[in-house]
Amino acid sequence: MPSVAQTIKANLNQEKRDIRDWVEDSFNKEILYDEPLSETIEPFVRDGNSEKKLVPDALGSIASWHMRMAMNKSLHEALYPADEIARSGIYRFWHYECAHAVMESDDPAGYKFPMRPFTDVSTMLALGCLAETIFDRWDAQTDGNGAVAWKDLPQYLPWLSVKLYKAWRGSDETYDLEPDDVEMGEFSPLLETLFDPRPHTFDEALAKAADFHASGCGTDDYDVINEEELWFFPVELLAACRLRQQRGLDLPPLDHPLFYATPLCCFQNALPVPFDETLAKLLPAYAAATNKFDLKV
Numbered sequence: 001m002p003s004v005a006q007t008i009k010a011n012l013n014q015e016k017r018d019i020r021d022w023v024e025d026s027f028n029k030e031i032l033y034d035e036p037l038s039e040t041i042e043p044f045v046r047d048g049n050s051e052k053k054l055v056p057d058a059l060g061s062i063a064s065w066h067m068r069m070a071m072n073k074s075l076h077e078a079l080y081p082a083d084e085i086a087r088s089g090i091y092r093f094w095h096y097e098c099a100h101a102v103m104e105s106d107d108p109a110g111y112k113f114p115m116r117p118f119t120d121v122s123t124m125l126a127l128g129c130l131a132e133t134i135f136d137r138w139d140a141q142t143d144g145n146g147a148v149a150w151k152d153l154p155q156y157l158p159w160l161s162v163k164l165y166k167a168w169r170g171s172d173e174t175y176d177l178e179p180d181d182v183e184m185g186e187f188s189p190l191l192e193t194l195f196d197p198r199p200h201t202f203d204e205a206l207a208k209a210a211d212f213h214a215s216g217c218g219t220d221d222y223d224v225i226n227e228e229e230l231w232f233f234p235v236e237l238l239a240a241c242r243l244r245q246q247r248g249l250d251l252p253p254l255d256h257p258l259f260y261a262t263p264l265c266c267f268q269n270a271l272p273v274p275f276d277e278t279l280a281k282l283l284p285a286y287a288a289a290t291n292k293f294d295l296k297v
């Protein structure tokens with residue numbers, strides 16, 4: 001059985017090949033960036049008559065584009081992609097906020113949030129710029145909470161994100177279908193020691209969680225980390241570190257090999273919310289169109 005370090009190396013080599021192929025494919029840029037801007041967002045900003053339910057999907061596409069650019073820079077240029085990753089995060093945040101505006105409007109299409117996107121809450125925590133967002137309406141939806149029982153399809157990262165979000169809010173609420181902390185595999189010690197004042201205790205739990213992350217990367221639904229963009233952006237581990245930092249608790253040395261695999265794996269200072277000209281034009285128009293949500297840049 002390969003060691004954790006060998007697994008990381010093998011996945012890293014595969015990721016380097018895959019992400020370079022992805023960003024060099026002109027089709028991806030056309031679909032995920034140019035088209036959402038030119039065919040969805042800009043017409044909406046001009047006349048307000050475009051279907052407002054299309055706009056959140058465009059924001060999600062732009063978020064994906066910036067994430068892939070961040071991965072490419074981290075993997076191939078060995079740079080921490082501050083601008084790209086911050087823009088990916090802010091577009092992902094507004095993707096959810098605008099989808100919620102549709103949910104609360106008279107648009108019959110509406111939106112439902114599936115399970116996996118809640119991992120993006122850990123992304124926002126990791127970046128240090130999370131605001132109150134999707135969980136306040138997630139549980140109220142018909143077939144909310146992903147509508148998939150934990151035992152039927154374990155989804156570690158989304159449910160861990162729920163638990164980290166609740167820790168950030170200081171909430172003891174339990175959601176329908178939520179697994180117990182002890183059901184979270186080698187992420188369970190991380191939850192147990194999250195706010196332990198002893199850095200070495202948290203360090204031991206973090207090492208187990210990092211092993212779990214690195215050894216569980218794959219593309220199958222039952223893999224622990226089945227979203228390739230998160231193999232070398234361990235948002236759940238970085239989010240846990242951010243929560244300790246926000247509590248004024250000491251962080252141990254992050255010396256697990258996963259944290260050295262790429263610059264994106266490193267724990268960084270909180271990123272400022274980036275100003276974005278497209279969002280500055282879009283959000284006021286979108287707020288006026290939905291008439292029920294105060295969208296502020």
